[in-house]
Amino acid sequence: MSKQLPPQPHLDSLKKQARQLLKGYESDQSDAVERVRAALAELPPSAAESFTLRQAQQVVAREYGFSSWQKLVDEVGHPLVEEKPQNSYVAHYNRMARDLVATLHTVREVGSGGGSNSAWKQLRQRWPRFAERGRAKILSTELSLEEAREIVAGENDFQSWAQLVEVLNTNEPGPLANLEQLRGLERLHDEFARLLGVNFTSADGVDRQVEVNTAFVDQTSYGEFVLSLSNPNRAFRYQADGFEGDLVLDIAMPIVQGLGATGGDQGDDKARLDYFAERIARDLEKVWAPIHQVGVGSFELYTDPNALELAPSHGIVLLVAFEVNAQPAETGWSGLVSLIYLGSTMVPFQSALADYWPEGSAARN
Structure with missing residues (x-):
């Protein structure tokens, strides 16, 4: 299952996770080895023989739904306008985007023969370029948080994620239910x-x-x-x-x-x-x-x-x-x-x- 960033993530904590992953992989810990294997297709070919801290950081970023470590750092180190705590509506749509990334990671973990039919249907229905693709092709492709945000924005009648953020920051409808x-x-x-x-x-x-x-x-x-x-x-x-x-x-x-x-x-x-x-x-x-x-x-x-x-x-x-x-x-x-x-x-x-x-x-x- 894809991880969710905490409400106030710290870069030092993420760096520590990458170091722990590298240490676990080097000591042949089963959980660390499985996490790295799941990401090998997106890492340089040399990673299979010489796994580095930089590559461990890439694995951590992928697990949080980001296409690169730098994009994860940018978001955590420089919070985007749409992530301001006072706008609960934008945060809600951001969670929807993360959930879409998590759905892909969930079906990937169980392979092409597993996963609920509803999960596969959701991916094909909500991710336009997967509408006609088979399960194997879906499993081999990564969905970044940035792309998931654009999908969520389109589903909700916005031309882009930036427009969604602008509209909701300008006119927040009222408090969400807690x-x-x-x-x-x-x-x-x-x-x-x-x-x-x-x-x-x-x-x-x-x-x-x-x-x-x-x-x-x-x-x-x-x-x-x-x-x-x-x-x-x-x-x-x-x-x-x-x-x-x-x-x-x-x-x-x-x-x-x-x-x-x-x-x-x-x-x-x-x-x-x-x-x-x-x-x-x-x-x-x-x-x-x-x-x-x-x-x-x-x-x-x-x-x-x-x-x-x-x-x-x-x-x-x-x-x-x-x-x-x-x-x-x-x-x-x-x-x-x-x-x-x-x-x-x-x-x-x-x-x-x-x-x-x-x-x-x-x-x-």
């Missing part, structure tokens, strides 16, 4: 998961026990969320009084089919999905009641994720994902239900979310 606020959002929606399971299980024509659990909560860009959806998909866009913006709920196709809709968007299929959408709207109102009065009103079914247009691609959204499993697992169906809130609409409730605990929970008492 970890405690995201955890509060997750606690709030644990009840929604329970209600969703009840609705799916009790629906006419569903002959299975359907279990729903909160899978994860994430803060990401709207563009990245859209990229993660299947196309075609089945999603509802809701108007919500009490929030300054709409919200979206996407239901994975295996769940749609398991609930008795064959996946169409007309006639009986649409009526079936509208039935669930209406019940979901009422459940969302119940779930938010302890914090804020919300009226979830009209909704519209979408089958093309690109048509949802909830936010600009670079807009920050909060994603709550629910894992759905119809029992028994051997013959049942499963998938994710994804609920998206605009990050800006959650700003007024961030403090309340951080403090939220369900009635009767140990922490609340």
Whole structure:
């Protein structure tokens, strides 16, 4: 797995890592040897016979997602404008770029026959010059942090990383949710998961026990969320009084089919999905009641994720994902239900979310 630089990296620490790598390689330590072997293709041919400190520095730079030691030094020694701590949005997009580099390093570690299909799909989908390339070719190519930043900027409707930095430094939308606020959002929606399971299980024509659990909560860009959806998909866009913006709920196709809709968007299929959408709207109102009065009103079914247009691609959204499993697992169906809130609409409730605990929970008492 690719390493992540600490929030305030020090050049002396990185130099020490390179010296330790060289020492470990010279003493034949297995971990050091494997790290060097993984980078040999990008080092001078002489490295295989005479590994030097300069080459150890190159390996360290590569592990942090930089194409050269000098570029790593430049960033650590002379922090870029976009890395200023006060602009949390640019830092967020920078983490997205590092995560893209980490994805490549992850699949490289397991080789062309390993890695999850979603990881390979993400690389081909998000890295244009890899769209038509095989796994072996992908594994033999390096992705620098600089290139990953340009990819992230393009995904979010900017012409370049420099433009992204300029726009967000000029107009930062508002505070991002912190970890405690995201955890509060997750606690709030644990009840929604329970209600969703009840609705799916009790629906006419569903002959299975359907279990729903909160899978994860994430803060990401709207563009990245859209990229993660299947196309075609089945999603509802809701108007919500009490929030300054709409919200979206996407239901994975295996769940749609398991609930008795064959996946169409007309006639009986649409009526079936509208039935669930209406019940979901009422459940969302119940779930938010302890914090804020919300009226979830009209909704519209979408089958093309690109048509949802909830936010600009670079807009920050909060994603709550629910894992759905119809029992028994051997013959049942499963998938994710994804609920998206605009990050800006959650700003007024961030403090309340951080403090939220369900009635009767140990922490609340």
